[in-house]
Amino acid sequence: MTPPEAVERAISLALAPDFLLTTTMTxxxxxxxxxxxxxxxxxETIMAERGAR
Known part of the structure; x- marks a missing residue:
């Protein structure tokens, strides 16, 4: 794995929990x-029924 690939993978792994949390909260x-x-x-339905009595 080249250094740029390692950095890309590290960033992806660091951001994954944030995206999961955002999806869950949404x-x-x-x-x-x-x-x-x-x-x-x-x-509203209950209030309408009480008013009709």
Whole structure:
């Protein structure tokens, strides 16, 4: 392995955890957004039913 290849590999290995963490947090953020929308819908539905009684 030549020195430039070694440097490239070292940089790739150093950055890999950052990309994994970013991907994980992006997926978690998307799931939380869906859950928040579901809770808002349920809260609106419950409030509408209580107002109809």
């Amino acid at each position: 997926a978690l953020n998307a799931k939380l957004a869906v859950m928040a929308a579901m809770l808002a819908f349920l809260a």
